[in-house]
Amino acid sequence: MDITLWIMIIGWVFVLIWVPFIIYTNKKAHPKALFVLFFAEMWERFSYYGMRALLVLYMTKVLFIDLAQNVAETQAYGIYGSYTAMVYLFPVLGGLVADRLLGFKKTIIWGGLLMSLGHFTLALQGIEGLEGNMPFFFAALALIIVGNGFFKPNISSFLGTFYETDDPRKDGAFSIFYMGVNIGSFLATLTCGYVGQQINWHYGFGLAGIGMLLGLIVFYFASKTDMLQGKGGQPEEVTKGERKFLGLKPDYGVYIVSLLAIPVCAYMLDLDEVMSGAMIVISLLIIAYLLYQALTAKDKVEGQRLLVVIVLFFFHAIFWALFEQAGGSLTIFTDKNVDRFVGGTEIPASIFQSLNPLYIMLLAPVFSWMWFKLNKAGKEPSTPMKFVLGLTQLALGFGVIVLGAKYFASGDGLVSIAFLAVMYLLHTTGELSLSPIGLSMVTKLSPAKVVGFVMGAWFLSIALANKMAGLIGTLTTSEEVTDDTPASVTLGIYSDTYWIWGFCVVGAAALLLLLLVPLLRKWMNGIH
Numbered sequence: 257m258d259i260t261l262w263i264m265i266i267g268w269v270f271v272l273i274w275v276p277f278i279i280y281t282n283k284k285a286h287p288k289a290l291f292v293l294f295f296a297e298m299w300e301r302f303s304y305y306g307m308r309a310l311l312v313l314y315m316t317k318v319l320f321i322d323l324a325q326n327v328a329e330t331q332a333y334g335i336y337g338s339y340t341a342m343v344y345l346f347p348v349l350g351g352l353v354a355d356r357l358l359g360f361k362k363t364i365i366w367g368g369l370l371m372s373l374g375h376f377t378l379a380l381q382g383i384e385g386l387e388g389n390m391p392f393f394f395a396a397l398a399l400i401i402v403g404n405g406f407f408k409p410n411i412s413s414f415l416g417t418f419y420e421t422d423d424p425r426k427d428g429a430f431s432i433f434y435m436g437v438n439i440g441s442f443l444a445t446l447t448c449g450y451v452g453q454q455i456n457w458h459y460g461f462g463l464a465g466i467g468m469l470l471g472l473i474v475f476y477f478a479s480k481t482d483m484l485q486g487k488g489g490q491p492e493e494v495t496k497g498e499r500k501f502l503g504l505k506p507d508y509g510v511y512i513v514s515l516l517a518i519p520v521c522a523y524m525l526d527l528d529e530v531m532s533g534a535m536i537v538i539s540l541l542i543i544a545y546l547l548y549q550a551l552t553a554k555d556k557v558e559g560q561r562l563l564v565v566i567v568l569f570f571f572h573a574i575f576w577a578l579f580e581q582a583g584g585s586l587t588i589f590t591d592k593n594v595d596r597f598v599g600g601t602e603i604p605a606s607i608f609q610s611l612n613p614l615y616i617m618l619l620a621p622v623f624s625w626m627w628f629k630l631n632k633a634g635k636e637p638s639t640p641m642k643f644v645l646g647l648t649q650l651a652l653g654f655g656v657i658v659l660g661a662k663y664f665a666s667g668d669g670l671v672s673i674a675f676l677a678v679m680y681l682l683h684t685t686g687e688l689s690l691s692p693i694g695l696s697m698v699t700k701l702s703p704a705k706v707v708g709f710v711m712g713a714w715f716l717s718i719a720l721a722n723k724m725a726g727l728i729g730t731l732t733t734s735e736e737v738t739d740d741t742p743a744s745v746t747l748g749i750y751s752d753t754y755w756i757w758g759f760c761v762v763g764a765a766a767l768l769l770l771l772l773v774p775l776l777r778k779w780m781n782g783i784h
């Protein structure tokens with residue numbers, strides 16, 4: 257039987273044992289809502305990453321099959337880049353809608369509906385006559401983009417409302433929630449990848465849709481019970497009928513506008529250059545707006561707390577720009593320069609991408625527990641300090657791979673798997689020190705009325721980071737390098753790039769932030 261099928265089966269069995277265990281051991285310490293949101297987000301991420309695993313391959317191997325290979329690839333990467341940028345751009349609007357108009361529950365359900373529709377639209381493209389229909393394809397992606405904007409930021413913000421602002425369990429809760437994110441992506445990459453590539457593309461996309469639908473069903477039924485404690489309703493002004501949207505009842509207004517946004521988005525997907533420019537302009541505008549809010553806030557404490565979010569925004573972006581090399585240059589590096597033979601069989605490079613979610617599954621509960629214990633002992637690092645730790649571990653991870661490349665590579669330029677495994681381990685512990693903490697922080701530091709919006713803005717740093725990641729990735733390519741370039745030559749290109757960007761730049765960012773920690777702590781005004 258083929259090895260990917262085996263890995264998929266082992267992955268599922270492991271998750272089926274591990275998840276109940278984690279729920280059982282954390283049941284008493286956390287509200288039920290954590291587990292509802294955990295499952296809803298797990299399935300949403302399953303759909304998102306399942307589809308993402310197939311997207312570029314589907315474009316190059318099916319949609320653009322008639323084009324020359326390099327033209328097809330350039331087109332596919334362009335669309336992929338615009339797609340991921342928009343995916344993390346729309347949360348700003350989704351957050352605003354939840355804050356001002358629909359409340360968390362309705363916004364999340366609406367987003368989930370649009371996303372499942374998007375995945376099913378991709379699945380339907382398998383019907384004769386629709387295959388290769390580009391407007392149909394773009395419409396499907398646009399549905400996912402708009403839906404994700406409503407769903408993804410708000411489910412994190414919503415989780416924050418189940419804990420008091422400075423509840424010591426909050427970072428722990430976000431770490432467990434983050435485990436849900438990664439279980440979803442772990443299973444998705446293994447399953448949709450397998451089904452899509454080995455059996456049929458459209459079954460893979462359909463599976464992603466079924467995942468999203470499951471998440472939606474979990475959330476919908478839970479929202480009818482007291483598990484969500486009656487939270488997440490619409491703002492009072494709306495329920496009292498005082499606030500309208502475009503002269504309509506806000507619900508209808510939002511539904512209509514989102515449906516209108518879909519063709520616009522679909523159209524934008526094809527305009528790579530315009531998208532890059534637009535993204536930078538929009539990000540600057542939003543940061544400027546937040547800065548304005550922070551500096552003119554009537555409540556000085558609120559303003560300073562918002563400033564902390566803005567400062568950490570940039571460090572968050574640097575972290576992800578390098579971390580995200582995993583899906584790009586690091587995978588190609590693994591392919592070319594890592595000795596992937598184990599017991600006589602060669603492991604495909606892409607499989608190494610599942611190390612990160614695997615480590616997260618195992619370590620997220622440890623981190624959740626560790627923060628709690630440190631807190632009790634009065635030794636828990638502050639949020640900015642956790643960011644310093646995250647960046648440091650990321651830099652050390654790159655340090656390890658550079659060390660392996662420079663001093664321990666074989667004569668023909670191959671590095672042992674051990675270095676790669678340790679590097680990903682450090683990247684993952686770095687991610688756990690920073691990413692869930694960042695989400696938790698946004699819910700602690702932003703004023704309750706705008707938390708959705710600020711969370712959306714926080715996701716912008718991911719959008720920008722992914723763009724930067726692409727640029728850094730291109731530093732490892734060069735016109736002189738072809739398929740026949742010996743591994744000993746490419747090794748030097750990779751290790752130089754990772755040394756400068758991964759170790760030095762990230763390390764310098766960590767140092768700079770370390771110097772800022774006292775100031776940021778003061779601005780947090782008593783919040784940990």
Ligand code: PHE
Binds near residue numbers: 715
């Ligand atoms: N893997 C994370 C996720 O999918 C990446 C991310 C972190 C996205 C923080 C947004 C915010 O959730």
